[in-house]
Amino acid sequence: MSAPPRPDTSGPPPAPSAAIWSRLARLLPDSRAGRILALNALVSSTGSGLFLAGSIIYFTAVVGLSAVQVGVGLSVASAVGFATTVPLGRMADRFGARRMLVLLTGWRAVGYVAYLFATDFWQFLLVACLLYIADHGAPPINQALVGALFDGPQRTRTMGFVRAVRNAGLTVGFGLAGFALADGSTMVFRLLFLGNAASFVISCLLILLLPRVTPRRPDRGADEEPPPNRPPIRDPRYVTVTAGNGVLMLHSTVLLVVLPVWLSQHTTAPTWFLTVLLTVNTVLTVMTQVPVTRFADTLAKAGPASLVSGLLLLLACLLFAGTTAVESQLSVGLILAAAVVALTAGEVLHSAASWQVSFDLAPAEGQGRYLAFFHLGLSAEEIVGPAAALWLLSTTGAVSWLLLGAVFLAAGILVHRTVRAGESPG
Structure with a gap:
């Protein structure tokens, strides 16, 4: 029996960097x-x-x-x-x-x-x-x-x-x-x-360099009247999800304002460990934000995703509170790391859900003003959140984490129910 033909290896071998660039290309839009x-x-x-x-x-x-x-x-x-x-x-x-x-x-x-x-x-x-x-x-x-x-x-x-x-x-x-x-x-x-x-x-x-675009207009019949030009403040669903989104945005205040104070004043963890935790958050956000969007890329998914993000943020708060129960720096460090991972998971899922909700509940004729109104929730959180969270921490200590966790869960439930009520039958 003759031996099977050997593959032709006379051509140049594939460049090792080709596979790397191919993978990097898949990470781009x-x-x-x-x-x-x-x-x-x-x-x-x-x-x-x-x-x-x-x-x-x-x-x-x-x-x-x-x-x-x-x-x-x-x-x-x-x-x-x-x-x-x-x-x-x-x-x-x-x-x-x-x-x-x-x-x-x-x-x-x-x-x-x-x-x-x-x-x-x-x-x-x-x-x-x-x-x-x-x-x-x-x-x-x-x-x-x-x-x-x-x-x-x-x-x-x-x-x-x-x-x-x-x-x-x-x-x-x-x-x-x-x-x-x-x-x-x-x-x-x-x-x-x-x-x-x-x-x-x-x-x-x-x-x-981006293509010129005109505001989207839904298709209508010749005799069909356009919907009334209602401002977002008079849209109860949009006001509700905007408020819920603003509350869920407290996760940024927890990470950048509350966590540094908690770590330095209420735990045995060394101060330098804060840099590690912030790096973990940044790296996980960069790596996971795009893949996570598939869990909230329709309005039907975005509602439950908001609820799950509230649950993850609640879990993070419970873990932060749990650091008072241990003394070992290693144990405290591990619990803090687990809390930041849960917080980051809730953060990226909430971000994906909020984009979908803000897009789909806004009318095509008013995307600009509706999305601007939706961002008021973020602005309000940036103005009120740090002072309110630090006051809560200073007056209630570890109990503040339980209260923050309950607020996150309530906001997730609120957005989920409002989105579900606002889904179109089609």
């Missing part, structure tokens, strides 16, 4: 528009990381403002941004999300340069108020642009890419700023501000 949006998020968030890492030190050490003045100024600016978010969303419905996003992104580039010319509190306050109008208005309009460019599950998946790379970009920006801040000179601080402004200039150019 499928469409050109999706890749541009992801790159835009990476660039702008890297610049934001540069700014956030050094801004407070610059305003206090270089400009000479007190910490109280900076805090008051940013709080007033946040209130201004809160008040102008929905009007900007209404403008996006009228003039197009792409056009408005280019305007606001350019506005942000100019605003971050203007900070360098502020030499007293009132100048700082004026620049901050003008800048926060764009800072608060841009994210929902960016989401509206995603809604105009994509249909169905692809919208939530694209938002997942955007959030994942935004987390990665912030981490890169923080790292670059850390190296720069080691110098400590005024020029280095100014370069961080200019680097952030430059990132928004690049962002403008990237947005202009």
Whole structure:
């Protein structure tokens, strides 16, 4: 019997990097528009990381403002941004999300340069108020642009890419700023501000590469009247899910505000372990946000996903509270790590569900203003959440975790029931 023919190995062997690049390609959005949006998020968030890492030190050490003045100024600016978010969303419905996003992104580039010319509190306050109008208005309009460019599950998946790379970009920006801040000179601080402004200039150019889109309009018969132009505040379902989403957003306050205080003052864990926990959260978010979107890529899935996210956040709170029951640093560290994993799981699932809910419960004619209204829940949490959570922690100690967990669960149930009631029969 003759031997079977041997395979031809005369050709060049496949490059080892080919398989790696193939896998990396699968981690990117499928469409050109999706890749541009992801790159835009990476660039702008890297610049934001540069700014956030050094801004407070610059305003206090270089400009000479007190910490109280900076805090008051940013709080007033946040209130201004809160008040102008929905009007900007209404403008996006009228003039197009792409056009408005280019305007606001350019506005942000100019605003971050203007900070360098502020030499007293009132100048700082004026620049901050003008800048926060764009800072608060841009994210929902960016989401509206995603809604105009994509249909169905692809919208939530694209938002997942955007959030994942935004987390990665912030981490890169923080790292670059850390190296720069080691110098400590005024020029280095100014370069961080200019680097952030430059990132928004690049962002403008990237947005202009996206296709022109017009607001979506549902198909109607010639004699069919359009629905009334109802503002979102008069839509009970949308108000309810906006409030529930704002409460679920407390997970960011738990991670960035409550956890550092809890770890340093109420556990035996070393302070440096906080860096480990924050790194775990960032890495898991970047790795899992896109895959998790498949569990909430329809309205029928998004409701239960909101409930599950509330349960996961409840579990995280119970684990945080459990650190008071042990003394060993190793045991405390393991429980804290498990709590952060549960918190991150609830966070990424909640994010995916919130995108789908905010898209599907908003009318096609009003995506801009409805998504802007939905983001008010996030803004309200940023204004009220840190103070309320720290007050609760200072007055009730470990019991605060049980109360926070109950609030998370109640919010998950509320969103789930509201979404289920709002699902269309078809």
